[in-house]
Amino acid sequence: MARGIVIAANASDARIMRPRPTRKIKSIVGSSIVRVSRRGKWLRIEFDRGARLFSHLGMSGEWIACGIDEKRAKHEHVRIDVKTTRGEKSVRYVDPRKFGRIVMSDEDIEEWRELGPDPLTDGIDANDLARRLKASRRSIKTSLMDQTILAGIGNILATDALFHARIDPRSRSNALDARAIAKLARALEHEVKSMIAENEACEGEPEQSKRGVYGRGGEACPRCGSRLSRILLDGRGTTFCPRCQNRAR
DNA sequence: AACGGAACCTGAAAGC
DNA sequence: TGCTTTCAGGTTCCGT
Numbered sequence: 596m597a598r599g600i601v602i603a604a605n606a607s608d609a610r611i612m613r614p615r616p617t618r619k620i621k622s623i624v625g626s627s628i629v630r631v632s633r634r635g636k637w638l639r640i641e642f643d644r645g646a647r648l649f650s651h652l653g654m655s656g657e658w659i660a661c662g663i664d665e666k667r668a669k670h671e672h673v674r675i676d677v678k679t680t681r682g683e684k685s686v687r688y689v690d691p692r693k694f695g696r697i698v699m700s701d702e703d704i705e706e707w708r709e710l711g712p713d714p715l716t717d718g719i720d721a722n723d724l725a726r727r728l729k730a731s732r733r734s735i736k737t738s739l740m741d742q743t744i745l746a747g748i749g750n751i752l753a754t755d756a757l758f759h760a761r762i763d764p765r766s767r768s769n770a771l772d773a774r775a776i777a778k779l780a781r782a783l784e785h786e787v788k789s790m791i792a793e794n795e796a797c798e799g800e801p802e803q804s805k806r807g808v809y810g811r812g813g814e815a816c817p818r819c820g821s822r823l824s825r826i827l828l829d830g831r832g833t834t835f836c837p838r839c840q841n842r843a844r
Numbered sequence: 845a846a847c848g849g850a851a852c853c854t855g856a857a858a859g860c
Numbered sequence: 861t862g863c864t865t866t867c868a869g870g871t872t873c874c875g876t
Contacts, residue, residue, distance in 0.1 A: 694853070
């Protein structure tokens with residue numbers, strides 16, 4: 596990646612910068628990027644001179660690279676312009692629902708520090724996961740979506756991994772045995788890779804996902820043919836097969 | 845500690 | 861066709 600110097604940085608919608616920035620986004624002007632990393636749903640960009648930018652996309656956020664003269668897109672809230680050896684470029688943060696946010700800080704923010712292991716880059720240690728789950732009576736699906744347990748698992752991955760591991764999402768976290776947790780760990784790792792592969796292959800038609808049961812309530816279970824249930828668990832839409840996903844309690 | 849519910853937003857899809 | 865309602869892959873806050 597060409598190393599660049601930030602020549603402009605601007606937030607046209609201050610609400611994306613939450614909480615109130617301890618440091619203004621403009622303070623990165625003149626800085627170069629030292630490192631970019633991702634853990635779970637968070638992106639961290641470290642600049643020289645100490646600034647750090649954290650970005651969470653929420654439900655509808657995205658960073659779009661474009662030319663420096665590209666006009667402001669609809670729902671574009673933040674832009675960062677960079678000068679590289681190959682010319683000037685721009686990245687824009689676009690987010691219709693504005694659930695995403697950008698945090699400027701001089702150090703790692705709490706949300707970043709407290710993230711659990713990232714299944715893609717760290718893998719999942721089943722024993723470690725079992726230890727964490729044993730301490731909680733919450734539903735297993737709620738625990739999986741807790742970013743301090745595992746980083747990056749959201750509603751789709753939790754739903755589909757539980758389907759593949761044949762675990763009822765309403766099961767108490769502390770009721771799962773070691774074998775079930777090991778199976779779940781493998782399913783999660785597989786689901787993360789599968790979802791990324793799917794996204795990278797989306798060159799063709801927006802083909803319906805073939806990964807699991809998410810969003811398929813009422814349809815036939817791809818494994819046993821039973822009618823898939825759709826419930827609200829912790830306020831989140833949850834699909835599962837009442838016949839082949841077993842409930843531990 | 846943990847749970848339910850509401851809030852934060854807009855757009856797409858479904859319903860009428 | 862067009863207006864209305866419902867729902868969405870995330871997080872946080874507030875009351876119980």
